[in-house]
Amino acid sequence: MPLVEFIPAKLNQWVSYKNNEHLIWIAGDNILDKYNYLIKKITTNKHLNKDYVKNIIKGIDDYFGIVVITKKLKHT
Secondary structure, three states, X not given: OOOOOOOOOOHHHEEEEEOOOEEEEEEEOOHHHXXXXXXXXXXXXXXXXXXXXXXXXXXXXXXXXXXXXXXXXXXX
């Protein structure tokens, strides 16, 4: 059971992904392209941490929001 729950105000703006380890919410322009890219990058990294997520999203030139709730996040 996660310690945090994300409840978006407008559900139609957000796309979610959930598996045993991750709950990820993404909203913004061109969301389907970003969704596939971000889900793959986040869920396949065995050493997921905040710096890794920051570096991934820095490379995306667009407006979007992302919330990542995961059991595997390592604090740096």
